Amino acid sequence: MKGKGFTDAEIVEALQDASRLDTTVRYLYQTHFESLANFIRTNSGNDQDAEDLFHETLVVFIELVKQQKFRGDSSIKTFLYAIQRNLWLNELKKRSRTSYRETTYYDKSEKYERDIQYGVAQEEARKQVLGLIDKLGENCKKILVLFYYEEMSMKDIFRQMGYENEQVARNMKYKCMKKLNDMLDSDVAVKQLFKNLLVDE
Amino acid sequence: MNDKDIVRASMIDSYLAGSLTDEEMIYFNKQLQEDASLRAALENYEISRDAVRNYALRNDLRHIRHQMKQEEAAKPSGKQVSLWQYAAKVAAAVVLLIIAFFAIQMATLSGERLYNGKVFPVEVWTTRGAAGLQEDQAIKVLLASGNYQQVIDDYQAQFDPSVTATFIAGNAYLQQDMTDKAIAAFKKVEDMNTNTQDKRFVEEAHYYLALSYLRGGDYDQALRRFEAIKASDGNYSQYVGSYFLLKLRALDWLN
Numbered sequence: 001m002k003g004k005g006f007t008d009a010e011i012v013e014a015l016q017d018a019s020r021l022d023t024t025v026r027y028l029y030q031t032h033f034e035s036l037a038n039f040i041r042t043n044s045g046n047d048q049d050a051e052d053l054f055h056e057t058l059v060v061f062i063e064l065v066k067q068q069k070f071r072g073d074s075s076i077k078t079f080l081y082a083i084q085r086n087l088w089l090n091e092l093k094k095r096s097r098t099s100y101r102e103t104t105y106y107d108k109s110e111k112y113e114r115d116i117q118y119g120v121a122q123e124e125a126r127k128q129v130l131g132l133i134d135k136l137g138e139n140c141k142k143i144l145v146l147f148y149y150e151e152m153s154m155k156d157i158f159r160q161m162g163y164e165n166e167q168v169a170r171n172m173k174y175k176c177m178k179k180l181n182d183m184l185d186s187d188v189a190v191k192q193l194f195k196n197l198l199v200d201e
Numbered sequence: 202m203n204d205k206d207i208v209r210a211s212m213i214d215s216y217l218a219g220s221l222t223d224e225e226m227i228y229f230n231k232q233l234q235e236d237a238s239l240r241a242a243l244e245n246y247e248i249s250r251d252a253v254r255n256y257a258l259r260n261d262l263r264h265i266r267h268q269m270k271q272e273e274a275a276k277p278s279g280k281q282v283s284l285w286q287y288a289a290k291v292a293a294a295v296v297l298l299i300i301a302f303f304a305i306q307m308a309t310l311s312g313e314r315l316y317n318g319k320v321f322p323v324e325v326w327t328t329r330g331a332a333g334l335q336e337d338q339a340i341k342v343l344l345a346s347g348n349y350q351q352v353i354d355d356y357q358a359q360f361d362p363s364v365t366a367t368f369i370a371g372n373a374y375l376q377q378d379m380t381d382k383a384i385a386a387f388k389k390v391e392d393m394n395t396n397t398q399d400k401r402f403v404e405e406a407h408y409y410l411a412l413s414y415l416r417g418g419d420y421d422q423a424l425r426r427f428e429a430i431k432a433s434d435g436n437y438s439q440y441v442g443s444y445f446l447l448k449l450r451a452l453d454w455l456n
Contacts, residue, residue, distance in 0.1 A: 025265045051266075058262055063255065129252035130259075141256070147214075148250045149257035174210050180253075181245040194248050 008076045015065045018150075028058060032077060036084050044092065053091070057084040060119045069115040082113060086120045118197070125193035132183040132190075140176035147173055209239070213246045310452055316415045319440060323372050323405060337365040349373040364393045368402040371409060380417030387413060404430075408437040420453035 006014070006027055014020040036057065037050035045053070060083045064070050070079060133141060143161060146152045152160070158169035184191060215221045216229050232239050323344075343352045356362055356370035371386030387410035394400040411426030427449060431441040 021261060022265055025262060026269060029266070029269060055259075055262055055266065059255070059259055062258060123255075126252055126255045129248060130256050133252060133256050144249075144253045145257040145260075148253045170207060170211070174207050177210065177246070177249060178206075180249045181242070184245050184248060185241075191244075191248070 008072060011076060012065055012070060012072075015062055025058065028076075028080075029054070032080055035077075036080060039081070039084065040088060043088065045088065049088075049091075053084055053087055056087050056123070060087070060116070060123050063122065064115060064119040069119065071112070073112045079112060079116070082116050083120065086116055090120065090124075122197055125190065125197055128187070128190040128193060129184065132180060132187065135183065136176060136179060139172070140179065143169070143173050144176055144180070209242070210246075213239075213243055216243070217246060217250060306448065307451060307455075310448055310455070312415055312418055312420065312452060315445070315448060315452065316412065319415070319445070320375075320412055323368075323409065337363055337369075340366050340369050344369050344373060347376075349376045353377065353379075364390055364397075364399075364401045367393065368406060368409075371406070371413070375409065375413055375416060378416070380413050383413040384410060384417065404433075404435045404437050407433075408440070415449070418456075420449060420456055424449050424453050 006024075011024055011027070014024040033054050036054055037047070040050040040053050041047070057080055061070070061076075061080060070076075074082070133144075136144075139161070143157060146157050146160065147154075154166045154169050154173070157173070158164075158166045161169060161172075163169045163172065212221070212225070212229055215225070221229060233243065340352055340355055343349075343355065350373075352370060352373035356366055356373070359366060362370070367386050368390045371383050371390065374380070374383035374386055387406045390402055390406040391410070394403050394406070407426065407430055411423050411430060414420075414423035414426060424446070427441050427446060431438050431446065
């Protein structure tokens with residue numbers, strides 16, 4: 001990624017590299033936020049909705065890129081628009097309190113539309129688990145993020161967290177994960193959501 | 202919690218990370234087939250790992266956005282920027298107006314316009330001492346009455362015209378657009394004044410000679426003469442402004 005303008009391929013490549021996330025996300029905001037925000041503002045949304053929706057759109061986009069589900073069939077701009085449109089329609093349905101939920105996610109002919117609807121549905125399911133993560137203590141959240149997101153070794157984690165040794169860190173991580181998994185076990189609906197997604201995929 | 206649980210958890214993590222050895226992989230897959238609780242644990246680990254990563258990604262995005270907003274807030278405010286932009290627009294408009302003004306001035310620039318702006322009736326009524334020569338008085342009357350051709354005729358009929366008569370004739374020639382003769386007459390006045398103690402119409406002759414060059418289209422000579430008048434700081438220098446000289450220079454340059 002050199003210079004001010006990045007190609008779609010460069011953005012996709014950069015999103016796989018955690019060290020380039022900051023630059024890439026900033027670029028996506030600078031390039032696409034205003035036009036996507038205008039879509040929300042002109043479709044019953046306000047500035048805060050536009051801000052929240054763009055954040056959510058980026059999350060779905062980045063997750064799909066990591067799953068190799070952005071194949072360049074469309075431009076990133078078109079892809080982001082499609083994600084946001086799906087998210088916003090879902091949000092408007094929730095707000096109008098209609099009981100309707102899309103049970104079939106893949107009713108569009110475009111391949112990328114199917115991927116997007118899968119990504120949006122996946123994100124809905126994830127949000128349920130995020131609610132469970134929020135119930136964990138701060139240390140638990142931190143150690144799990146360091147291990148699974150930052151992909152740090154236990155040796156580095158025990159140093160960073162100030163634990164006595166590596167084994168203490170390992171035990172701590174195990175406890176935190178068990179706590180989260182126990183909460184998952186007790187929430188059948190959330191697990192079922194994920195299972196459905198895996199089957200549909 | 203016992204060591205066996207922790208070892209199993211490590212195996213699941215390694216399996217998901219794809220870092221098991223071939224031997225460990227065979228063993229783990231065999232365990233998966235035989236142990237339903239391991240399959241359930243693996244499923245939970247997969248969901249939790251994915252959710253933790255998503256949680257961290259969301260935090261990162263929020264942090265980046267927060268930083269972007271702080272950086273935007275630290276920049277000069279929109280109002281200040283728009284004031285600068287407004288000032289720049291006003292300055293640009295003023296520059297454009299000035300350019301337009303000069304463009305119009307240059308487009309309408311002509312020797313005739315410059316000449317008409319500087320020519321005015323010459324005053325020859327004040328004479329020193331005696332009433333002056335009879336011929337001079339007559340020619341003054343003719344000039345004042347606008348009978349320029351008669352002035353010229355009378356002047357040409359004179360055998361030895363005075364400085365006054367020559368100066369008045371110069372003015373009559375100028376009025377009749379006979380610029381070559383006007384130039385000759387005013388030059389003669391200058392020569393005559395050079396050779397006498399009784400100098401008359403000295404500054405007037407310089408000024409009307411410059412005007413004659415201007416009227417005749419010799420802008421180079423006109424410019425040199427007018428510049429000399431302005432530099433002399435005499436009575437006529439007040440009629441030769443810098444802007445007039447600028448226009449005359451432009452006219453000279455354009456021609």
